[in-house]
Each structure stands twice: as structure tokens, then as C-alpha cells.
Amino acid sequence: MTDILEVKGLKKQFGGLVAVNNLDFTIEDGSRTGIIGPNGAGKTTTFAMIAGEHNPTAGSILFEGERIDRLKPSVICKKGAARTFQIVRVFRQLTVYEHIIMGAVAGKSCFSTCSYQTDEIEHLMELTGFENDHDKIAGSLTSARQKQLGLATALATKPKLLLLDELMAGLNLSEIERSLLILRKINEEMGITLVIIEHVMRVIMGLCKKIIVLETGQKIAEGTPKEISENKRVIKAYLGKEEKAYAGN
Amino acid sequence: MELAKNNPTLINKKNIMIWATALVVVVAVSFVPVIFSRYVIYVATLALLYAMLTASYDLIFGYTGQLSFSQGAFFGLGAYTSALLTLSGGLNFWLALPLTVIVGFIIAALIGSPALRLRGSYFAVTTFFLAHFVYLVFLNTDKLTGGPMGLRNIQPPDKLWFIDFSQMNVYFYFVLLFTILVLLFLYYLIYKTEIGRRFVAIREDQDLAESLGVNTSFYKVLSFSISGALAALCGSLFAHYFLLLHPSQFAWFTSEMIVIMTLVGGAGTLIGPVLGAAVVTFILELFRYAPELRFIIWAAALIAILVFEPKGLMGMAKRIRFRRSQ
Numbered sequence: 093m094t095d096i097l098e099v100k101g102l103k104k105q106f107g108g109l110v111a112v113n114n115l116d117f118t119i120e121d122g123s124r125t126g127i128i129g130p131n132g133a134g135k136t137t138t139f140a141m142i143a144g145e146h147n148p149t150a151g152s153i154l155f156e157g158e159r160i161d162r163l164k165p166s167v168i169c170k171k172g173a174a175r176t177f178q179i180v181r182v183f184r185q186l187t188v189y190e191h192i193i194m195g196a197v198a199g200k201s202c203f204s205t206c207s208y209q210t211d212e213i214e215h216l217m218e219l220t221g222f223e224n225d226h227d228k229i230a231g232s233l234t235s236a237r238q239k240q241l242g243l244a245t246a247l248a249t250k251p252k253l254l255l256l257d258e259l260m261a262g263l264n265l266s267e268i269e270r271s272l273l274i275l276r277k278i279n280e281e282m283g284i285t286l287v288i289i290e291h292v293m294r295v296i297m298g299l300c301k302k303i304i305v306l307e308t309g310q311k312i313a314e315g316t317p318k319e320i321s322e323n324k325r326v327i328k329a330y331l332g333k334e335e336k337a338y339a340g341n
Numbered sequence: 342m343e344l345a346k347n348n349p350t351l352i353n354k355k356n357i358m359i360w361a362t363a364l365v366v367v368v369a370v371s372f373v374p375v376i377f378s379r380y381v382i383y384v385a386t387l388a389l390l391y392a393m394l395t396a397s398y399d400l401i402f403g404y405t406g407q408l409s410f411s412q413g414a415f416f417g418l419g420a421y422t423s424a425l426l427t428l429s430g431g432l433n434f435w436l437a438l439p440l441t442v443i444v445g446f447i448i449a450a451l452i453g454s455p456a457l458r459l460r461g462s463y464f465a466v467t468t469f470f471l472a473h474f475v476y477l478v479f480l481n482t483d484k485l486t487g488g489p490m491g492l493r494n495i496q497p498p499d500k501l502w503f504i505d506f507s508q509m510n511v512y513f514y515f516v517l518l519f520t521i522l523v524l525l526f527l528y529y530l531i532y533k534t535e536i537g538r539r540f541v542a543i544r545e546d547q548d549l550a551e552s553l554g555v556n557t558s559f560y561k562v563l564s565f566s567i568s569g570a571l572a573a574l575c576g577s578l579f580a581h582y583f584l585l586l587h588p589s590q591f592a593w594f595t596s597e598m599i600v601i602m603t604l605v606g607g608a609g610t611l612i613g614p615v616l617g618a619a620v621v622t623f624i625l626e627l628f629r630y631a632p633e634l635r636f637i638i639w640a641a642a643l644i645a646i647l648v649f650e651p652k653g654l655m656g657m658a659k660r661i662r663f664r665r666s667q
Contacts (some may be wrong), residue, residue, distance in 0.1 A: 143552060169554040177552070183545035194542055197535055199554020242549075249553055 096121040096253055096285050097142070097173075102151035104137050104309075111137040113309040115151070119253070124279050124286045126300035128293075128320075130329060133306040135289045136178050139255050143175040144168040155253070170199045174251035176242040178258050178289070184231030188222050189213070191230045191241055195248030213248065220244040220274060236262040240271070247278065253285045254278070260292045268292060272299055297321070305329070370518060374511040382514060388622035389517040390579055395602045395614035396524050397571035402600070403609030404537065405564040406544025407457065411468035412599045414475035415569040417591025419445050419576025421479060421486055424495045424586055434498040438577050445573025446566045453565035457558065460547070472596045479588035491587035498581050513582050520578065521615065524571065528611055531567075540564050544609070605646055607655030616654050 097119040104112040112134040119125050127135050140146040142153055144165040153161040160168050183191055196208040217223050220240055225233075230241060239259055246254060256275075260268050272295060278284050290296050296303060296317070303320045305313040307329045313320055320326055373385045398412045422444050426437040456467045479486050486492055498516075531537045539560045542550035551557045580586055598621070606617020624642070628635040650657045 145548070145552070164556070164558075165548075165551040166554045166556045169552060175552055177549070181546050181549040183542055183549065185545060186541070194538065194550075195553050198539065198542065198550065200535075245553060 094121050095119060096156060097287070098154040098157075099138075099142070100152050100154070102138065102141060102153065103149045104134070104141060104146060105149045111309055112141070112148075112306075115306075115309070115311055117304050117311065117314065119285060119287055120302075121252075122279070122283055122285055123302065124275075124300050125288070126296040126303045127287065127289045127306060128291075128296055128303060129306035132308070134309040135306055136257055137309075138306070139175060139257055139287075139289065142168075142255060143173065166199065169249055169251075172250075172252035173255065174246040174249045174253070175255035176239065176246050176257055176259060180235045180238045180242075182230040182233075182238045182241055184229070186230050187226065188228050188230060188233075188241060189217075189226040192216060192222070192244050192248050195245035196250075199249055216244055216247055219277060220247070221270070234262075236267065243274075247282075247284075251284060253287065256286065256288045256290075258289055258291065260290055260295050268295060271295075275299060367518070367522065371515070374514050382511065384622065384626050386514050386517060386582065388619045389514065389521060390575060390582075391598070391602060391618035391622050392615040393517065393521050393524060393575045393578075394572060394599050395606065395618040396521065396528065397568050397575060398599045398603055399608060399611070399614045400528065400531070400540070400571070401564050401568040402603060403614065404532070404540040404544060405561060406547075407561060407565070408461070408465040408600075409468040409565070409568075410465060410593070410596045410600060411452075411472040411475075412568070412572050413591050413593070413595030413597075414472040415445055415449060415572035416576040416579070416595060416599075417475060417479060417588075418448060419573025420580040420586055420591070421492065421576075422573065423577035424492050424580040425485065427496060427581075428492070428494065434496070434581055435501060438574070441577040442570045442574050445576075446570035448573075449569025450562055450566040453562040453569070454558075457561045457565060469593065469596075472593050476588055476592050479591060486586075486588070489588065491585055493585055495580055495584045495586065497584065513578075517578060520574070525611065525615070532611065536560070536563070601643060603653075605643070605653050607653030610653075610655040613653055613655035620654065 095118040099115055099117050102112055102115040103110070115134075115138065127138070129135055137146065141148050141161065142155075144160065144163050144167070148161050151161070152159055155168070155171060155173055158171075160171065160173070163171075183194065186194065192213055193208060196213060214223075217226075220243060222241065222244060230238065233241060239261070243256065243259060260271055263271060275286060275288075276299070279286050286299075288296065288300065300317060303313075303315065303317055304311060305320060305323070305326050312329060313323045313326050315323070370385075374382050377385075394412060394416055398409075401407050401409050401412075419441050423434075423437045423441040426432045426440060427434055430437070432440070452471060456464060456471070459467055480488055482488065483490075498513075531540070539550065539555050542553070542555055543557050543560060543564075547557050602617040602621045603614040604617070605621055606615065607613030625635060625639060628638055631638075646653070652659070
């Protein structure tokens with residue numbers, strides 16, 4: 093399998109604060125990878141750099157073997173790397189249908205009317221559970237639903253790589269199960285590579301084949317869910333002292 | 342069947358009502374010069390001119406969501422460019438007019454490309470000083486613009502087929518009316534096509550739009566440039582209607598008035614800013630008997646409007662319609 097994304101020596105410094113430092117990892121084409129870490133570990137900053145929102149201070153990002161650091165987000169999106177945001181971001185005044193179409197046409201260079209496959213949009217809406225919400229105003233949805241709308245819209249850009257930033261936050265257990273099913277379909281049926289930031293361990297452990305753990309901007313562990321759950325350094329980062337973690341178990 | 346609902350066509354029941362209302366308004370407005378005195382025609386012409394200006398401003402503010410205070414500057418640039426092209430350049434007005442629009446577009450693009458890298462209030466402040474800068478240029482380049490003495494001897498538009506603009510002011514009124522209709526139609530087109538969709542996306546959430554592949558810097562500059570070009574068009578018409586230009590006509594207050602009129606009408610509603618301009622112009626004229634009190638009363642009224650109806654006249658209309666439907 094080839095690598096769709098390759099991150100080498102990535103560093104981001106905001107003034108005196110080093111948010112991400114010397115980060116290396118690769119993402120295999122068609123895989124499902126999770127990124128975890130305590131708050132402030134640099135997960136979202138890493139996503140922002142891959143998506144082009146921030147320029148890295150140092151290091152390089154290769155998407156399908158091509159440098160994409162320092163490109164604009166719109167260009168990176170057109171190359172096939174889409175993202176959803178950690179905070180809720182929607183075009184509040186559009187209807188759900190218009191919102192998803194925006195994803196399908198936004199990146200195309202057309203001045204009059206862009207063509208989009210209506211059946212593809214319908215299929216997407218069905219997949220993401222919006223099939224009965226065509227005319228609902230995006231701003232009137234609950235924030236958890238707005239995040240799902242963000243996923244549907246990002247999917248409409250037809251990405252090869254999808255970066256999902258805390259998509260499950262605020263969902264209840266049954267909704268999480270449903271979202272997991274959707275993500276699995278996206279990955280297995282549509283062949284989209286997934287990289288997921290998530291605090292809900294159930295999602296990470298159940299979905300991802302590889303997990304990358306960040307702490308204070310650095311990678312402290314990488315491996316399968318089983319390896320990660322047994323990694324002492326990870327347990328320490330999450331729970332503090334080792335003894336307590338074992339006592340808890 | 343769901344698709345039909347989401348693809349509004351030009352002709353359906355709701356739209357027929359809107360078109361009918363629009364037709365009645367246009368016909369009614371067309372009769373103003375026939376019925377009323379020269380003074381009323383003057384006020385009505387002024388109102389139309391401001392309506393065009395606010396319409397041009399609505400593109401960058403209402404649709405693209407960029408608060409700008411420089412619309413008066415582009416208005417002035419258009420006025421002086423057109424006046425100088427005909428006065429010093431000896432061009433025919435009907436040649437100077439499109440040239441002015443092109444000049445407006447280019448200047449707006451040149452200024453917009455760096456300025457629109459700033460966001461929100463930073464951009465707003467930049468445009469505020471741009472407007473003042475342009476005003477100072479008009480005031481201090483005596484040799485070109487006449488400086489504080491103003492620019493005189495501007496000629497009315499040249500003859501166009503059989504219409505002689507020097508003879509009748511009324512014709513000018515119709516030229517403006519026609520231009521506004523063309524402008525609104527242009528806006529309707531922009532709004533309905535993919536360009537308008539992107540403008541709205543930028544207004545709603547710039548970062549999200551960018552992440553979905555919208556080249557936000559390009560579309561913001563495009564919006565600013567079209568908006569500036571249309572303001573320059575208004576300026577050209579203004580110069581050849583009033584025949585006398587003075588820098589004070591394009592001071593910061595003009596830009597501010599355009600913003601206020603747009604807010605009173607309701608930003609981003611196509612027709613709202615046009616209404617707002619008409620209402621504000623007439624209200625200000627009504628209070629002409631008390632020149633010192635005029636702006637105090639107006640300021641109080643403005644605060645009241647923004648407190649009670651922040652979405653302007655169109656917001657009010659929407660609410661009333663909503664209440665009736667219940």
C-alpha cells in the first residue's frame with residue numbers, strides 16, 4: 093500500500109509557544125487512523141497545517157507525493173484533502189440541501205452554473221442521515237447535527253483524504269454507533285482515507301487500525317489500538333502517575 | 342420532486358406576485374416626473390442615485406459580508422474620472438461612461454487585493470482611511486481636480502439618438518431608473534449563479550468556504566471590484582447630472598450615508614438597500630426646514646430603527662408577512 097499523506101519534521105510555533113514539534117507520521121492510502129492526545133497536544137494545529145489554514149514553521153507535508161505545505165486551503169481541497177472543523181462551522185442561512193451542494197460546486201471553476209450530480213447529492217444525504225432535511229435551515233440544526241452536516245458537505249467535495257476533527261463531540265451513544273457505521277461505509281465503500289481526532293475512545297478504538305498519540309506537540313506513541321492501550325507513556329500522559337492507572341484497572 | 346422545490350424558477354405563484362408588485366412600483370415611479378414639480382423630480386433623482394449607490398454597496402457588504410466604508414470614494418473616483426475624461430480628454434460622455442466603469446473596477450481590484458487580506462473591523466478601518474485619502478487627493482490636486490474650487494463646466498450627457506439631455510432633466514431620471522433596473526437584474530443573475538453562491542458562502546463563513554475549495558481571496562476582490570465599478574458608474578452619472586463637482590460631496594460622510602441606507606433597508610436583500618436609500622433621502626428632505634436639527638432628528642431615528650428592527654425595512658416586511666401567515 094502506498095502512503096497518501098506523509099508528514100516530515102513538522103513544526104508550528106505561535107510566538108513563544110511551540111504547538112507542534114518535529115512531528116513525523118505517514119498515512120496509508122485507504123486506512124483509518126486516529127490521532128489522540130490531551131488538550132493542547134497540537135492535534136487540531138496539525139490538521140490546520142495539513143489543510144493549509146496554518147503554514148508550518150518547519151517541515152514538510154506530502155499529499156500523494158506532492159508538497160502541499162504553504163498552499164491555500166482551497167487549493168489543497170481541490171487536490172483531494174477535505175476536513176471538518178473542531179468548532180461548529182456552517183453556512184447558517186443556507187438550507188441543508190444548498191449547504192451540501194456548496195461542497196460539490198465550491199471548488200469547481202465555473203462562473204455561470206456548475207453541474208453536479210443530483211443523485212450523488214441525494215445519495216450523500218441518505219448516507220449521512222439528512223434525507224428528510226432538504227429544506228431545513230442549517231443554522232436551526234443542533235450543533236451535533238451541524239457537525240454531521242459539515243461531514244456531508246466535506247464529502248461532497250469528493251475527497252481522497254478526509255480529516256475529521258472531533259466529529260462525535262456532543263453525540264449520545266446511539267448516535268455515535270450510527271456515525272461509526274457511516275464512517276465505516278465512507279472508508280470501505282467510497283475508499284476515502286480517514287484521519288480522525290477524537291476524545292471518544294469508543295470511536296478511536298473501534299474504528300482505527302492505527303493510532304498516533306500526541307503530547308505537548310510531540311508524538312509519544314504510534315501503533316494499533318491494543319499497543320496504545322498498553323503503552324505506559326500514553327497512560328501516564330492521560331492519567332498522570334503510572335501506579336494510579338494500574339490501580340484503576 | 343424534491344428537486345423541483347429546491348430549484349426556484351423565475352415564474353411561480355410567489356414570484357408572479359413579486360414581479361407584479363415590482364412592475365407597479367416601476368410604473369408609479371416613472372410617473373413622478375410627469376406629475377410633480379421640478380423640486381420633487383430633483384429629490385427623486387437624488388433618491389434614485391443613492392439607491393444605485395446602495396445597490397452597488399450591497400454586493401460587497403450584503404452579499405459578501407465585508408463591511409467597507411469606501412463606497413463614497415469609488416463614487417467620487419467615478420465622478421472625477423468621467424468629468425475629467427470629458428473635460429480634459431474631450432471624450433464623448435457615452436465613451437467616458439464605460440471607461441469610468443473599467444477604471445473603477447481596476448482601482449478597486451488594485452486596492453482590494455491587499456486590503457481584503459484583512460478581515461472584519463481591520464478591513465473596515467482600512468477602507469475608512471482609503472475614503473479619506475481619496476477625499477484628500479481630490480482636495481489637494483488643484484491642477485487636476487480644481488481642489489477646493491471644485492470642477493465646473495461639466496457638460497450634460499451628449500445627444501443619444503434623439504434624446505437631448507441638455508434640454509430636459511427628466512430624461513436623466515429615466516436613465517437612472519433604467520440603470521437601476523439593469524443593475525438589479527445583474528444582481529439577480531449574480532445571486533442565482535455560482536458566483537453569488539460563493540459570495541454568500543464567504544459571508545456566512547469564510548474559513549469554511551475556503552476549506553471547501555472556494556478561492557476566497559479571489560472572490561472577495563471580485564466582489565469588491567464589481568461593487569467599486571458600479572459605484573464609479575453612479576459617480577459618472579452624478580457628475581453629468583449635477584455638472585459641478587466638489588471634494589466635500591465625496592467626503593467620509595457620503596460613504597457613511599451609503600452604509601446607513603443599506604442598514605435601514607436591510608443588507609443582502611437585493612431590494613432593501615434601494616428602498617432604504619429612497620426612504621432616507623426623502624426623510625432628510627422633509628426636515629430641510631430645520632437644517633440644524635435635521636441630522637439630530639435623523640440620528641435619533643436611526644438609533645431607533647437599528648434597536649427595534651436591526652434587519653431594516655425588509656426585516657420588518659418579512660416579520661409582518663410571517664405574522665399574517667400564522
